[in-house]
Amino acid sequence: MNKAEGSLRIAIVGMGPRGLGALEALRALRCEGDAPIRVDVFDPFPASGAGPNFDPDESQLCLLNIPHRDISIRPPEYSRIGSFANWLPHDPDPDAFPARADLGRYLEDRYEDLRGQETYRLTRHACRVDALKRDGDGWLLQVSDQWHGPYDEVLLTLGQPKVRPDDQLAEWQQHADGSRGVLAQAYPAARLAEAAAEWSGKSIAIRGMGLSAFDVLRVLTCAQGGRFENGRYIPSGREPERIYPFSLDGKPPFPKPATQEIDERFTPTEAETNAFTDAMAKAAEADVTTAKLLINTAITPVALRVLSDHGAEASADRVLDWLETEWDQPGAQEEDGPLDTLLSGMALAEAKAPPSIGYTVGQLWRKWQDQIRAGYNPAKTPPDTAKALLGFDEGLKRYSYGPPLSASRELLALIEADLVDLALATDPEIETVSDGWALSKGDASATVGVMVDAVLPSPDLGAVRTPLVSQLLDEGRLTPLTEGLSADTAADGRIIDAQGQPAHGLCLLGRLALGSVVAADSLHDCFGEASRRWARGVLDRQTSHP
Numbered sequence: 001m002n003k004a005e006g007s008l009r010i011a012i013v014g015m016g017p018r019g020l021g022a023l024e025a026l027r028a029l030r031c032e033g034d035a036p037i038r039v040d041v042f043d044p045f046p047a048s049g050a051g052p053n054f055d056p057d058e059s060q061l062c063l064l065n066i067p068h069r070d071i072s073i074r075p076p077e078y079s080r081i082g083s084f085a086n087w088l089p090h091d092p093d094p095d096a097f098p099a100r101a102d103l104g105r106y107l108e109d110r111y112e113d114l115r116g117q118e119t120y121r122l123t124r125h126a127c128r129v130d131a132l133k134r135d136g137d138g139w140l141l142q143v144s145d146q147w148h149g150p151y152d153e154v155l156l157t158l159g160q161p162k163v164r165p166d167d168q169l170a171e172w173q174q175h176a177d178g179s180r181g182v183l184a185q186a187y188p189a190a191r192l193a194e195a196a197a198e199w200s201g202k203s204i205a206i207r208g209m210g211l212s213a214f215d216v217l218r219v220l221t222c223a224q225g226g227r228f229e230n231g232r233y234i235p236s237g238r239e240p241e242r243i244y245p246f247s248l249d250g251k252p253p254f255p256k257p258a259t260q261e262i263d264e265r266f267t268p269t270e271a272e273t274n275a276f277t278d279a280m281a282k283a284a285e286a287d288v289t290t291a292k293l294l295i296n297t298a299i300t301p302v303a304l305r306v307l308s309d310h311g312a313e314a315s316a317d318r319v320l321d322w323l324e325t326e327w328d329q330p331g332a333q334e335e336d337g338p339l340d341t342l343l344s345g346m347a348l349a350e351a352k353a354p355p356s357i358g359y360t361v362g363q364l365w366r367k368w369q370d371q372i373r374a375g376y377n378p379a380k381t382p383p384d385t386a387k388a389l390l391g392f393d394e395g396l397k398r399y400s401y402g403p404p405l406s407a408s409r410e411l412l413a414l415i416e417a418d419l420v421d422l423a424l425a426t427d428p429e430i431e432t433v434s435d436g437w438a439l440s441k442g443d444a445s446a447t448v449g450v451m452v453d454a455v456l457p458s459p460d461l462g463a464v465r466t467p468l469v470s471q472l473l474d475e476g477r478l479t480p481l482t483e484g485l486s487a488d489t490a491a492d493g494r495i496i497d498a499q500g501q502p503a504h505g506l507c508l509l510g511r512l513a514l515g516s517v518v519a520a521d522s523l524h525d526c527f528g529e530a531s532r533r534w535a536r537g538v539l540d541r542q543t544s545h546p
Contacts (some may be wrong), residue, residue, distance in 0.1 A: 016051020049111030054104030181436030250426025266363035280375030330395025362399020383482035485515025492537030
C-alpha cells in the first residue's frame with residue numbers, strides 16, 4: 001500500500017478479545033515497509049484485550065466452558081506470545097477447563113505485544129464514546145465535551161453493552177429499592193462473593209440455570225470457604241441456608257464430553273464436514289423451508305453413524321423427527337425433570353449411557369461452529385431464514401455450549417448436601433413480598449431474601465442503553481436486520497443504514513450484529529474470519545480511496 005506516513009487513522013471502540021482479534025488480523029495483512037497505522041482505542045475497562053468477560057481480576061472460580069484441548073486462539077505468526085497452553089506456567093490438563101481470569105491475562109499479554117509492534121502507533125483512551133459524526137471523509141468521536149479524530153475507519157466492538165432491564169427485572173429492581181430484599185448481579189463474581197459473605201443462613205434464588213449459574217453456585221459456596229472433595233460438598237458453615245436456581249424450562253445444560261477420547265466419538269469425518277459446509281452455505285441464502293431441509297439432510301446421516309457406532313438405537317426417521325421438532329420447539333422432546341436431566345447429562349458426558357439424538361446433534365453442531373460461521377456470516381441471509389437458523393443455534397446451545405462435567409458434579413453434590421433445591425426450578429410463580437420474593441410451584445414454596453440475576457440479556461438493539469448505540473439508531477445509521485434480530489451489517493462488518501446502504505468506514509463486529517452473523521458469542525469467533533474480513537475491507541477501502 002505504501003501510503004504516506006500516518007495517512008490511515010483508525011478508532012476502535014471497545015478493546016476486548018474482539019477488538020484485539022481485529023487489530024491482530026489487520027497487522028497480519030500489512031506489508032513490510034507500510035507506514036504505521038495510527039490507532040486510538042476507546043474503552044473505560046482497564047484490561048485491554050481481555051474485557052469484562054475475561055477480567056484478569058475476576059474470581060478464579062469463574063471457568064471457561066471450553067477445555068484446554070479445544071482452545072485454538074493461536075496468536076498470529078508475527079506475535080512474540082505463544083499459544084495459551086505454552087504461555088501458562090505449567091502444562092495444563094487437556095481435559096480441564098481454565099479460569100476466565102487466566103485467559104484474560106494471556107489476552108492482555110497479546111495486546112501488549114501488539115502495542116509494541118512497529119505496525120501501530122497505538123493510543124489508549126480510558127473513556128466511553130458518547131457519540132460520533134461524519135466530518136468530511138472521516139469520522140469524529142465525542143468523549144464528554146471533546147471530539148477526537150477525524151478517523152478514516154471506526155470499528156465498534158461493544159461486546160454486551162448495558163441494556164434496559166426486561167419487565168420482570170425492572171419490577172424486581174424497584175422492589176429491591178423499597179423492601180428488605182436484595183437483588184444482585186452474577187458478575188463481577190468477585191463483588192458477588194463479597195456481598196455473599198453477608199448472606200450466611202439466608203435463602204437465595206438464582207434467576208437462570210445456564211453457564212453463569214454454575215459460577216454463582218461456586219461463589220455462594222466455595223468462595224465462602226466450602227470445598228468439594230471426593231464427590232461431596234464439605235460446608236464451611238458460612239453458606240446460604242438454601243439455594244433455589246430456576247429458569248423457564250428448569251433444566252441445566254448438558255456437560256461436554258468428559259475426555260478427549262469420549263469427545264472424539266462425535267468427530268465428523270472430513271467428507272461429512274465437507275457435505276455440511278456445502279449445505280450450510282446454501283442454507284444461508286435459501287428460504288426457510290429449503291434451509292431446514294439442507295441442514296437436516298446434512299446432519300441426519302452423520303448423527304445416525306455416531307449413534308450406531310456407540311450402541312444407541314436410532315433410525316434416520318427418528319433423527320429427522322428430532323431435528324424437525326427442534327426447529328420449531330427447541331427442547332420439547334426432552335421430558336425429564338431438572339434432576340433427571342442433570343443425571344442423564346452426566347451419564348452422556350461420561351459415556352456411561354449410549355448417546356442420545358440430542359446430545360449427538362449438539363456435539364456435532366459444536367464441532368461445526370467454524371463451518372456454520374463460514375457459510376452464514378458472509379452471506380446475505382433472508383430475514384426469516386436468519387431467524388430460523390439463529391433460533392436453531394440458540395436452542396442447541398444447551399448441548400454445544402455446555403459446562404464442564406465437574407460443574408454438573410458440583411451441582412449434584414450441592415443437591416445431595418441439601419444446599420441446592422430444584423423443587424422450584426421450572427418456571428415458578430414469583431411474588432414480591434416485604435422480605436424479598438416468594439416462589440411457588442405445585443406443592444413447593446419458599447421465600448428468599450436474595451435474588452441473583454444470572455441471565456445474559458439478548459442483544460436487542462432497542463433495549464441498549466449505551467448513548468452511542470442510541471444515537472446511531474435515532475439517526476437511522478444503525479438498523480436491525482429484521483424485528484427480533486440485531487444490527488444489519490455487511491460481510492466485512494460495515495453497518496447498513498435505514499436506506500440499505502453500507503456506511504463507508506463505520507463497522508460493527510460481535511454480538512450486536514446477531515442475525516447478520518451467527519455464533520458470535522464464541523471466543524474463537526473473535527479471532528476468526530469476521531476479523532479478517534474487516535481487516536481486508538479496511539485495506540481495500542484505503543487502496544480505492546488514496
